[in-house]
Amino acid sequence: MGVTVKLDHAKCVGHGRCYELAPEVFGEDERGHCTILVECVPPEHEKAALIAAANCPEDAIKLARS
Numbered sequence: 001m002g003v004t005v006k007l008d009h010a011k012c013v014g015h016g017r018c019y020e021l022a023p024e025v026f027g028e029d030e031r032g033h034c035t036i037l038v039e040c041v042p043p044e045h046e047k048a049a050l051i052a053a054a055n056c057p058e059d060a061i062k063l064a065r066s
């Protein structure tokens with residue numbers, strides 16, 4: 001059981017909210033777009049990942065519980 005994170009690269013435009021809110025889960029590429037650092041989110045970072053996904057203005061981040 002855990003949370004997995006997926007990114008829709010086509011939607012991401014690089015606001016940077018995700019990696020500011022959950023820097024343990026999301027990183028930034030050279031254009032400021034999101035990169036996934038950990039696909040399976042450790043329990044201690046789940047809350048931050050949820051907050052980051054909810055704050056993406058492009059709805060580019062999907063979380064799923066597996």
Ligand code: SF4
Nearest residue numbers: 012013015016018056
């Ligand atoms: S907040 Fe959304 S649009 Fe902005 S960098 Fe993160 S995934 Fe991309």
